[in-house]
Amino acid sequence: MFDGRVLLKQVILLFWPLISTWVQGAEKIDSCQLQVLEMLSSLGSAGGKSAKPSFVSYVTPEEIKSEKEPSRKEKHPDLLPGEVVFCSASTVLKYTQDDLSQRGVFGVLLCTNFRVSFVSDEEPTEEMVRTLFKNKLYGENDIPLSCVDNIYGDKRKLITGGLVKNKYPSKMIIHCKDLRVFQFSLSFSKEEDAKKIFQGIVHHCLEPKSLRCLFAFSYCENTSPNRKCVGGLFTKLLRKKQTVMFDSVEDWTQDMKRTKGNCRVVSENSNFELSPKLPQYFIVPKNVSDEDLTKYQGKGLPMWCWSHHSGCALFKTASIPLVQEDNVCCRMLTAVAHNHLYSVKTEDLSDTLPTVQDILLSYNKFKQFFLIDNTTEFWMSDMKWFSSLDNCGWLDIIRQCLQKAVEVVESLEKENTNVLIMEEGGSDLCCVVSSLVQLMLDPYYRTLLGFQSLVQKEWVAGGHAFLDRSNHLHLKDKVESQSPVFLLFLECVWQLQQQHGPAFQFSETYLTVLSDSVHVPVFTTFLFNNDGHRDSLLRAESPHTQRSPLNCPTVWDWSVQFDCKAQDLFTNPLYTEKPKQDTSVRKSYRPRHLRQLSLPSSAFKTPPKKGFFKDEADNLKKILGVKRLSRWMLSPSSDSPQTSSSVREFYEAWQTKPLDYHGLLLPCLDGPSIRVWMQRYLRWIHDVQILGGGPVAMLSKVSEILGEVQELQRQLDRHGCTLTSNHKGARPRAKTAAAVIAARSSVRLSSSFPFVTSRNWAFKPAIPTSLLQSLMVTGMPGNLADREDDGGPESLV
């Protein structure tokens, strides 16, 4: 036997080049090949190093053995309640992204009704490291089905649903919406399994399905009972300390009272009788009559968003098709104008901001810079990084949205006019702009709960079509409507937060996590198009068919995803608490009537006389017909010098005042101020992780100091009261966010903390390849590059 082996070894070594090409070239390993490979590997273990280093062995001996053991086959991740495994394949190779040598980890690839999951065959060794920021719903090797963005096959061929018939690629690349990239090799698993898993993944990730198939429903069915008995009573009690959901009249009234608004809460639509597209409850100007509501079924209704302390308010509306009776818009405008001082400015966002399609196109280009398949490509693209940023236009869209918001803020704050923003549909860019305006003006929305309430108010209750915009269902007719509008909003918030850190209670990590959560099909928050849609579906799906709708968690219930310690990272340690005295309502000392007179002529204003007003309104109607009501509507690219200079002046005037983190905040919009959201976009790319640095280094230091301050304060208090009593062992026990990070600081953190914790201790810096290509001598005038360093006489010419 032994002799035979030696002989075989000789033969194999002799024909090695042939064999290796055969093995590598094959799409899959059939049993014959496997046997040879197995033989080889056992030889290897018997006779030292068997293969030359040139043999890039995808299959290490251990892996082949493990495949033979049937016991391993049953491996699957901890399934969530209601989760069902559809199919699985073993011996799938997951390439480690940060490695060019095509090495990877073997494991089982599964597809469930919630996720695509990869379970490594290797025993989890350093799982301890990851536990801090572990998502309870899915792990680092899991992809929720609706998080899958694109799947690529061999040669980076884009795979679309419906085209897969009996074929499967040897290599499958999955791009996720949270910008992770997975590369799997299916060539080592059984043909049947591979086919099944590939088709399963494609079917569940890319092909149209019904909303009821989404995981949320089966999850909720299986969790709702116990959730209910905990929830029911307490939620009502805890209401005060929770996110305002804006699903009741009280919530809206409360919010209007808080801002001292003077409008009317409409509850006629509580059973969606007016229109299923309208929110369950909403607020309209006082002057809108019941008749108006029913007559036009809510079309073109100006919805109240927020009231400025001066009395003027921001409204949004879906623009009315011009063919309709002109009366409507005229009446509505009057209603808005009546809210405060008979002044109104309207702003049609569809004219001045990019369309949802533009946003999608731009984002699709933008995200490609971060979906990195291999490092060479990454470093190649590095040289043209800045111009590609410009070309994709994503940052420009962010700037435009912020600029528009600043313009609205200017009219509210400086000119004290009512503003009505409109847009076809009224629930995309209107939401972006109105929530940005509120963030800039109202410090309440910069707190964690305030921000969540804002999203709830403007986006969820406000009827942003989350389902259509994210197209979780992959419906063919909805491809057009797909667009990352909500992400755009979060990007804008991030810019604001970046520029005025201490003004925000939530952290960058919070925004990143929120942007990820949109793609986790568990939360009701992001699953529906509007209130009516949500209500009808939850009701229909409820097992208790009577009245109570299905009780699904909202995304704001962060404990579903993260434990308390991880949630500590959501708060910004630098947040400045509001000073005790209430300064939120600042008096405006401006003589308003004077202001009124000096308003730009194009802005709509009317003397209080009724008759006079009518004429003007007629005029206005005509003006509106050609859409030139507002002075902003000059050019769609917002390049009008007048506009930007006015915004510029407004910003500069604001800038010269002392900064108040609890007052008005304006973003700087100049070129270098609009940045790329590094944490979100670069977190998975190994080569650009700054080990031992990045914002987390600063953050950990700050929270450490903060923790110390708190601890000292506590000691002080204790000493104050127990000065006479016995002194107890004063060990610091501050387990705040500070402690969380400080406890981990023995591990060297990287810039992508908390999303990736570096596990390779022997850190090698990423040295850019393709440095040679970077020689840009071509564009150099006068051959400066060839000159000598010494400014010798010959180079002076």
Add this chain to the structure above:
Amino acid sequence: CKQISVAKVYSSIPLPLKICVAILINIIYFYSVCFTYQWNLVVYTGAQGFKRRTTVTTKGKRARHGYVTPLLWPSIGYFEFNVMTCLNLLTAKDVTYICPYIGALRGTLTVTNYRLFFKCMDREPAFVLDLPLGVVSRVEKIGGASSRGEVSYGLACKDIRNLRFAHKQMEDSLRKSIFEILMKCAFPVSNGLTIFAFEYGQVYPENGWKVYDAQAEYKRQGLPNESWRITKVNDHYELCDTYPSTLVVPVNIPDEELKRVAAFRAKGRIPVLSWIHPESQATVIRCSQPMVGVNGKRSKDDEKYLQTIMDANAQSHKLFIFDARPSVNAAANKMKGGGYESEDAYQNAELVFLDIHNIHVMRESLRKLKEVVYPNIEESHWFSNLESTHWLEHIKLILAGALRIADKVESGKTSVVVHCSDGWDRTAQLASLAMVMLDGHYRTIRGFQVLLEKEWLSFGHRFQLRIGHGDKNHTDADRSPVFLQFIDCVWQMTRQFPAAFEFNEYFLITILDHLYSCLFGTFMCNSEQQRVKEVSKTVSLWAYINSQPEEFTNPLYVNYSNHVLFPVVSMRHLELWVGYYIRWNPRMRPQEPVHQRYKELLAKRAELQKRVEELQREVTNRSASSSSERAGSPTRSITPVQTFV
């Protein structure tokens, strides 16, 4: 122009007369409050900021004045300064400063032999422009006398801004004088005047020239040791006039051989040790290019020398030679007698080209950058415009080069030799950056001063030529922002490692401001040899910086000792240094300094700590009176704050 001539008279009068003048000034100073008006040549300007400064200096003077006899030479220098500092050469009213951001501002322009001072009282708060004349690189008349009867001047500055002044053409003489005085005072070297640094007499508590002591620095690195010795061969700058007097070379190479090596290296800049790894003994060596020439000349001495350097590090059997230039340029240098080490001649050595461009490319790049960022930024194509300047690309290449050096030394435990053509521009950048990455000491305020003194000043980066202090030839091909690039690279690292550096952004900006200001002697000369002669007459920048270190301290600093920093040199992580290049744009200025809040936090912590300590002392006292064995525990619990990370 009367004032000028008086100034000339003053500087040319013989010593005894000077003493008399000094005594006279002294007497007048004591007895006349209205000193300003009695002397025409010495005018303390009415400007607020200026006056304050002057009084501060005179206060210090008066204290010393009591016992210094006017006959002693130092006191003469002293009075001379007193006169010279305040030498107001021109005060012109109704000058318009055309600010690119605010618009035209009308105010008073004052020019002294150190600065240009413009103040506009019309605005609230008053607008003040205070500019050291050393910053000016070019003065030019813009247009002739226009139809409106206004004349204007443009000042191009080295710190990325242009200034424009205009005034009504009232009297011909005034117009003439502004231009002429500016031309004269901004470029003292071209006009045969002395640079202001040599007249500046401010006294600081510390002598900044003592910050760097080569022996002490090498001792800190553990040198000399069994493989490396400190040689005195260059004590009188005979071996190499652009090198420092203290050099560290391998033990086995006698001074005679060093001279033969020097013959083979450009400008005699032989390979010498810059830094040694405390554990692996891997070294960073710097030198200039070998004089290989077209014929591929070899030098047995040089080969042996490098072999010895490699052997000094037992951990590795290889030596990496990093040539900072692009390989094309290195090859082109052969035509001029230079070149690079061939791998045939130097066995066990591996040559790597780092593709960093020469000073002319860098100068051009900065010029383009200035165009893009000053005065206004074009919003729509900001990133494309930025890319077209290639500035960050150069920064990336330099950082990447330094990273490769640091990686070889740290991870590869291999010694490295760094050179470019002459070994004073790119080599200085690479070696010092690699040392910042490798050695935490250089990330402290004092350590960084040592690094600059060592790698830049003593190893002969030609500051005088590269900056062109006081020289009106603004098109001089020797000028280049090499040092600026280095500081930019350090700033990029502070961005990536916000807690790893003891100094803050303001420290770096201050260094760059005084690189041009000509107030301190630090960046004055071209080499240590020249500087040694001049030092006694000037004040070092470090004297000023170390007199108020708290201004320059990063409140987030965590002392990572022995922590190597590997920055990420991807464009994704590099940004334009807005706080320096775009600082003149008021829109880009942050309203509140970023570090304000951290400072508040630290202050609060200090305050609380104090209060806790007080209380605990009280507790201890009480418990000590009751039971003595408990006394120790509370004090232990307030051990100074431990820093993690």
